[in-house]
Amino acid sequence: xxxxxxxxxxxxxxxxxxxxxxxxxxxxxxxxxxxxxxxxxxxxxxxxxxxxxxxxxxxxxxxxxxxxxxxxxxxxxxxxxxxxxxxxxxxxxxxxxxxxxxxxxxxxxxxxxxxxxxxxxxxxxxxxxxxxxxxxxxxxxxxxxxxxxxxxxxxxxxxxxxxxxxxxxxxxxxxxxxxxxxxxxxxxxxxxxxxxxxxxxxxxxxxxxxxxxxxxxxxxxxxxxxxxxxxxxxxxxxxxxxxxxxxxxxxxxxxxxxxxxxxxxxxxxxxxxxxxxxxxxxxxxxxxxxxxxxxxxxxxxxxxxxxxxxxxxxxxxxxxxxxxxxxxxxxxxxxxxxxxxxxxxxxxxxxxxxxxxxxxxxxxxxxxxxxxxxxxxxxxxxxxxxxxxxxxxxxxxxxxxxxxxxxxxxxxxxxxxxxxxxxxxxxxxxxxxxxxxxxxxxxxxxxxxxxxxxxxxxxxxxxxxxxxxxxxxxxxxxxxxxxxxxxxxxxxxxxxxxxxxxxxxxxxxxxxxxxxxxxxxxxxxxxxxxxxxxxxxxxxxxxxxxxxxxxxxxxxxxxxxxxxxxxxxxxxxxxxxxxxxxxxxxxxxxxx
RNA sequence: UGCCUGGUGGUGUAAUGGUAGCACAGCAGAUUCUGACUCUGCUUGUCUAGGUUCGAGUCCUAGCCGGGCAGCCA
Numbered sequence: 001x002x003x004x005x006x007x008x009x010x011x012x013x014x015x016x017x018x019x020x021x022x023x024x025x026x027x028x029x030x031x032x033x034x035x036x037x038x039x040x041x042x043x044x045x046x047x048x049x050x051x052x053x054x055x056x057x058x059x060x061x062x063x064x065x066x067x068x069x070x071x072x073x074x075x076x077x078x079x080x081x082x083x084x085x086x087x088x089x090x091x092x093x094x095x096x097x098x099x100x101x102x103x104x105x106x107x108x109x110x111x112x113x114x115x116x117x118x119x120x121x122x123x124x125x126x127x128x129x130x131x132x133x134x135x136x137x138x139x140x141x142x143x144x145x146x147x148x149x150x151x152x153x154x155x156x157x158x159x160x161x162x163x164x165x166x167x168x169x170x171x172x173x174x175x176x177x178x179x180x181x182x183x184x185x186x187x188x189x190x191x192x193x194x195x196x197x198x199x200x201x202x203x204x205x206x207x208x209x210x211x212x213x214x215x216x217x218x219x220x221x222x223x224x225x226x227x228x229x230x231x232x233x234x235x236x237x238x239x240x241x242x243x244x245x246x247x248x249x250x251x252x253x254x255x256x257x258x259x260x261x262x263x264x265x266x267x268x269x270x271x272x273x274x275x276x277x278x279x280x281x282x283x284x285x286x287x288x289x290x291x292x293x294x295x296x297x298x299x300x301x302x303x304x305x306x307x308x309x310x311x312x313x314x315x316x317x318x319x320x321x322x323x324x325x326x327x328x329x330x331x332x333x334x335x336x337x338x339x340x341x342x343x344x345x346x347x348x349x350x351x352x353x354x355x356x357x358x359x360x361x362x363x364x365x366x367x368x369x370x371x372x373x374x375x376x377x378x379x380x381x382x383x384x385x386x387x388x389x390x391x392x393x394x395x396x397x398x399x400x401x402x403x404x405x406x407x408x409x410x411x412x413x414x415x416x417x418x419x420x421x422x423x424x425x426x427x428x429x430x431x432x433x434x435x436x437x438x439x440x441x442x443x444x445x446x447x448x449x450x451x452x453x454x455x456x457x458x459x460x461x462x463x464x465x466x467x468x469x470x471x472x473x474x475x476x477x478x479x480x481x482x483x484x485x486x487x488x489x490x491x492x493x494x495x496x497x498x499x500x501x502x503x504x505x506x507x508x509x510x511x512x513x514x515x516x517x518x519x520x521x522x523x524x525x526x527x528x529x530x531x532x533x534x535x536x537x538x539x540x541x542x543x544x545x546x547x548x549x550x551x552x553x554x555x556x557x558x559x560x561x562x563x564x565x566x567x568x569x570x571x572x573x574x575x576x577x578x579x580x581x582x583x584x585x586x587x588x589x590x591x592x
Numbered sequence: 593u594g595c596c597u598g599g600u601g602g603u604g605u606a607a608u609g610g611u612a613g614c615a616c617a618g619c620a621g622a623u624u625c626u627g628a629c630u631c632u633g634c635u636u637g638u639c640u641a642g643g644u645u646c647g648a649g650u651c652c653u654a655g656c657c658g659g660g661c662a663g664c665c666a
Binding site: 012013017037038039041071073074076077166169170173174175176177178179180207208211220221222223224226229231232233234248250251252255269271272273274275276277298300305353354355357358359360361362363364366367369370371373374377378382408411412441443444452453454455456458483485490493494495496497498499521559561562563564586587588589590591 | 593594595596597598599602603604605606608615616617624625626627628629658659660661662663664665666
């Protein structure tokens with residue numbers, strides 16, 4: 001694949017400005033470390049792609065590292081299956097671009113204890129180069145140090161065990177415009193808190209009966225500072241940590257400390273976490289940690305038009321069988337986009353090109369379609385394929401005769417190569433490329449008209465053959481063989497050029513014509529988005545392909561000339577029974 | 593009517609007190625063995641009102657409009 005254009009110039013945004021300043025003042029002597037922290041409870045989608053490109057992008061621009069860390073602190077919602085899928089998606093997206101910045105550790109590695117300024121400290125280093133059996137980072141690997149930190153918080157009088165039920169905890173919290181009130185357990189002695197918390201861990205109490213809470217301020221205007229929960233009791237096994245725990249930390253407590261343990265410097269997340277930032281800082285500061293602290297910075301989510309983005313809504317599409325699964329080529333999941341034929345470089349260019357801000361808007365999906373076309377125009381080999389075949393007989397070519405023609409593989413290449421395709425007496429052309437009663441400015445084949453068969457010669461229409469019902473069964477034409485390349489009349493001009501395949505030499509294939517899933521720009525704003533599903537988001541046709549396409553492999557992209565970009569379906573395409581997915585049509589200014 | 597946060601063409605994004613630029617979309621044309629690509633031209637913008645300043649998208653004040661926050665989810 002050729003280099004992506006435009007040249008890879010580092011983007012600029014408010015977060016990179018901050019990082020640049022920190023680098024300039026050497027605020028983090030250990031280097032810049034970011035992280036991408038998915039919860040393994042669903043598939044990655046377009047929205048995540050922006051976060052991935054931001055975090056890995058910054059890491060590569062500053063010769064730093066970006067840790068893939070599973071934020072797996074809630075075992076009841078998570079599953080190992082997602083760990084595998086998410087890891088594969090990320091590796092696909094950053095391949096050849098930022099894979100050298102991907103922080104992974106040797107399997108089983110836990111944070112190394114270090115001593116800094118006389119205090120306990122941890123640092124999970126990435127796996128050494130060349131290490132085999134590496135795996136991503138897991139917040140659940142830090143359950144023990146997190147527990148020790150909690151003990152420390154209790155000793156410092158900054159956390160307490162609360163016996164309020166979940167319902168009462170809600171009541172005591174108050175409302176955004178009404179202050180909460182102190183838990184009756186708020187002023188428990190340190191020794192009692194220590195004892196109770198240790199017994200929580202030992203499994204002495206049922207789920208929901210007690211929790212560990214930060215002691216901050218029940219009257220804070222920010223509800224997340226009203227003595228937030230740090231630990232809850234859950235007597236369930238964990239997909240990664242096994243069954244050694246029955247208390248699990250909550251996001252706000254685990255995230256900032258996981259960042260700290262890994263030496264993360266810039267913790268980037270989306271806007272809904274702005275109100276959590278004071279808590280992120282509070283936990284770190286309350287512990288008096290020695291190393292430079294990580295900080296959280298927030299940016300807006302990427303919301304493309306004509307698509308749904310929330311996991312919940314995506315799940316409904318799967319459950320209601322609107323799509324075939326999470327990797328349906330119409331889904332905005334990375335798995336779906338990949339199966340659709342959208343390449344990682346194109347995806348990166350799209351999400352990087354839309355920039356990073358705190359303004360929450362909708363990105364026109366046409367921008368993505370544009371970069372996909374642009375990318376594929378440069379890289380995809382051209383092939384001839386007829387989606388809806390119409391038989392055409394070249395009466396001056398004898399049955400069995402073949403007329404070899406040279407077809408260009410990619411005119412965008414500096415030194416384009418060619419392949420040979422055979423013109424035969426019987427060929428298929430596109431139904432659309434013939435009109436018995438042509439509309440104005442119709443450049444294709446019409447009664448009394450001439451048209452060029454791409455890479456072959458100009459033909460003229462002699463006769464339209466119909467069956468008794470009046471349906472066209474074949475077109476009979478004369479091939480002007482002296483208009484082939486290299487022949488005396490090759491320079492002859494006609495207004496239209498159409499694609500074709502040889503009838504005897506072409507192969508049959510199923511082709512899936514995908515289009516936008518929704519008919520409105522903001523399906524998520526609709527009362528019922530099932531009512532705005534595009535009925536033509538998938539049309540399946542039996543097509544005829546030029547022979548070279550029979551050997552196509554998943555992961556390869558082709559331009560079917562005059563039609564669009566296509567890729568073999570990674571799931572259903574089989575040798576001898578090819579299935580192609582349409583990634584995107586060619587731009588069409590001739591409004592059909 | 594609590595707190596936080598944001599508003600630049602149709603969309604996204606630059607301009608960090610000094611000519612409002614770029615991309616996509618749209619429109620018109622050129623070119624073309626892909627009605628693609630490429631090329632040329634065009635339309636459209638600083639939420640409002642005051643203020644500071646020689647000069648304001650940028651700074652100040654007020655207003656208007658939008659988004660987020662009350663899981664033992666992340």
